[in-house]
Amino acid sequence: MNKETDAGDSRPDPGMESAAAKSKAQARRIEKEAFQEGWRASASTIPAVLAWGVVSGMAMVKSGMTIWQSLAMTLTVYAGSAQFAVLPLLAAHTPLIVIFLTAMIVNLRFVIFSAAVAPHFAHLPWYRRVWYGYFNGDISMGFFPQRFPAHTVHQPAGKLGFFEAVCYPGWFAWQIGAIVGILLASQIPESWNIGFAGTLALIAIMIPMIINRAALAGVVVSGAVAVAAINLPYRLGLLLAVVIGMAAAMLADKFIVKEKE
Amino acid sequence: MNAFDVWVSIVLLTMSTLITRSGFFLFGHAVKLPPRLQHALGYAPAAAMAAIVMPDLMTSGGAVDINWTNPKLLAGIGGGIFFMATRHLLGTIVAGMTLFTVLRLAL
Numbered sequence: 001m002n003k004e005t006d007a008g009d010s011r012p013d014p015g016m017e018s019a020a021a022k023s024k025a026q027a028r029r030i031e032k033e034a035f036q037e038g039w040r041a042s043a044s045t046i047p048a049v050l051a052w053g054v055v056s057g058m059a060m061v062k063s064g065m066t067i068w069q070s071l072a073m074t075l076t077v078y079a080g081s082a083q084f085a086v087l088p089l090l091a092a093h094t095p096l097i098v099i100f101l102t103a104m105i106v107n108l109r110f111v112i113f114s115a116a117v118a119p120h121f122a123h124l125p126w127y128r129r130v131w132y133g134y135f136n137g138d139i140s141m142g143f144f145p146q147r148f149p150a151h152t153v154h155q156p157a158g159k160l161g162f163f164e165a166v167c168y169p170g171w172f173a174w175q176i177g178a179i180v181g182i183l184l185a186s187q188i189p190e191s192w193n194i195g196f197a198g199t200l201a202l203i204a205i206m207i208p209m210i211i212n213r214a215a216l217a218g219v220v221v222s223g224a225v226a227v228a229a230i231n232l233p234y235r236l237g238l239l240l241a242v243v244i245g246m247a248a249a250m251l252a253d254k255f256i257v258k259e260k261e
Numbered sequence: 262m263n264a265f266d267v268w269v270s271i272v273l274l275t276m277s278t279l280i281t282r283s284g285f286f287l288f289g290h291a292v293k294l295p296p297r298l299q300h301a302l303g304y305a306p307a308a309a310m311a312a313i314v315m316p317d318l319m320t321s322g323g324a325v326d327i328n329w330t331n332p333k334l335l336a337g338i339g340g341g342i343f344f345m346a347t348r349h350l351l352g353t354i355v356a357g358m359t360l361f362t363v364l365r366l367a368l
Contacts, residue, residue, distance in 0.1 A: 100273040
């Protein structure tokens with residue numbers, strides 16, 4: 001394991017066992033300190049993640065999934081907004097291909113996230129890159145690039161510790177919350193419409209994504225198309241809305257740039 | 262929805278998580294997204310959220326329902342305003358659900 005992390009450090013003289021051991025212990029200490037730093041930075045998000053996990057657990061069961069299906073979904077999928085997006089589609093007997101494409105579109109932001117974070121872990125073997133990639137969600141994106149900007153790509157020290165401290169507690173908090181929600185869901189009457197909490201969560205996730213007027217144009221156009229196309233078969237209106245919304249945002253970008261010139 | 266389709270959906274969703282999150286960790290050195298495409302992709306998630314949220318707020322039973330008697334629409338707008346004022350995710354869910362419940366019982 002330390003083969004990679006040592007690669008960037010100054011090499012001790014050959015034959016000096018104690019020096020090598022010392023540098024190994026030092027590397028471990030750096031990761032441990034980075035873990036504590038990462039935990040201090042991200043601990044404040046834990047209650048929200050926990051509570052949101054509860055909402056996701058309830059929403060899964062309330063959409064008609066069994067307890068076992070809900071547990072399997074939360075433990076493997078681990079992508080709240082994709083789950084919230086797909087639940088009404090599952091209930092409406094939407095074709096699997098539309099469900100998959102919807103999840104892919106909602107998850108597209110992770111492609112951007114991982115393009116930013118992945119270079120920092122390029123020195124690791126492939127299975128560890130897949131492992132860390134799996135945890136690179138919204139929370140790690142909120143903390144990691146801020147602490148390790150792009151120019152630190154070739155300095156691996158402290159990154160694994162920090163990343164793990166941001167990601168692992170968040171995973172556990174989310175799953176504990178989800179399991180509580182799954183088990184509690186049957187106690188809540190249907191008329192409370194607890195699934196609407198998922199829509200409210202999506203609104204709160206969407207608003208910070210509206211970073212400029214072009215993004216606003218994309219959101220308005222996409223929403224309008226989705227409402228207008230509500231009766232298209234197979235929920236195709238959703239995919240149509242996203243494509244037209246993206247085109248609207250790109251078009252708006254063009255006009256805004258022209259306006260500035 | 263039959264059980265088999267739900268299980269297949271869970272597998273597909275897990276694949277989607279892995280592809281989008283780990284894809285670049287695996288092949289990042291081999292792939293260079295064109296800047297224009299990266300730019301366009303940046304707008305996709307917000308557009309997708311809108312395409313899911315708006316029909317839930319503005320339609321009921323397959324018909325457009327933009328009315329002051331539609332509790333979801335009002336609660337959604339209220340939740341949005343609450344979030345813009347406080348930037349608090351959980352508070353938004355609580356405030357939105359409370360507003361929705363009050364409206365549902367009152368309207």
